[in-house]
Amino acid sequence: MSNANKKNFAYTAIYALSFLIILFLVWFIYFKPPSEVEYAWVANLPYVNASLNSLCAIFLVLGYIFVKTGRVSLHIKSMSAATVTSGLFLVSYLLYHHFHGDTKFLAQGLIRPIYFFILITHIVLSVVMVPMVFITLWNAFTNKVEKHKKWAKFTLPIWLYVSVTGVAIVYILKNYNL
Ligand code: HEM
Numbered sequence: 001m002s003n004a005n006k007k008n009f010a011y012t013a014i015y016a017l018s019f020l021i022i023l024f025l026v027w028f029i030y031f032k033p034p035s036e037v038e039y040a041w042v043a044n045l046p047y048v049n050a051s052l053n054s055l056c057a058i059f060l061v062l063g064y065i066f067v068k069t070g071r072v073s074l075h076i077k078s079m080s081a082a083t084v085t086s087g088l089f090l091v092s093y094l095l096y097h098h099f100h101g102d103t104k105f106l107a108q109g110l111i112r113p114i115y116f117f118i119l120i121t122h123i124v125l126s127v128v129m130v131p132m133v134f135i136t137l138w139n140a141f142t143n144k145v146e147k148h149k150k151w152a153k154f155t156l157p158i159w160l161y162v163s164v165t166g167v168a169i170v171y172i173l174k175n176y177n178l
Pocket of ligand 1: 075079080133136156
C-alpha cells in the first residue's frame, strides 16, 4: 500500500471509530434507561471523575512543558498518561450515569447561564476532541512529527478545556445545585 493510501485508510478508520464511539455514548447517555439499583459508592463517583479530569489536565500541561524544554521521552510518557486518565474518566463517568441517570440543574440566577455555557461547550468540544486525539496520537506513533505538531496545536488546548471544564461542572453541581 502506498503512503498516501495508508494515510487515507488510517484517517478513515479513525473517523469511523470515533463516530461509533460517539454514537454509543449518545445512546448510553441520552436513550438508555438508568439502572433500577443504586449503590452507596456511586455517590463518590463525581469526585473520582473530577480527580481523573484534574490529573489529565496536569499530565497535559506537564507534557507540553516537557516537549517545549526538549524532554521528548517525558513528553511521550505524560501524554500517554493523559490518554489513559481520560479513558478511565470515561469509564467512571459511564458507570455514574448508568446508576444515577441525569443530574438536573435547578439553581437560578447568574450561575445558570454560566453553568449551561460551560456544559454545552464541554459537550460539543468533547465530541470534536475524539478523532483529534486519535489522529494526534497516530501521527506521533507513526513518526510523522510535523503532522503531529500541526494537529497537537489544536488538540492540546481543546483537550485541556474539556478536562478543566469537567472539573468545573462537578464543582458547580456540588456547590450551587439545589
Ligand atoms: C495526544 C497526545 C499528545 C499531544 C496533545 C501532544 C502535543 C504536542 C505538542 C503541543 C507538541 C509541540 C508542538 C510545537 O512545538 O509546535 C508536540 C511535539 C512532539 N510530540 Fe507530542 N503530543 C502528544 C503525544 C505524543 C506522543 C504519544 C508522542 C510519541 C510517540 C509524541 C511525540 C512528539 C514529538 C517527537 C514532538 C516534537 C518534539 C520536537 O519538536 O522536538 N507526542 N506534541
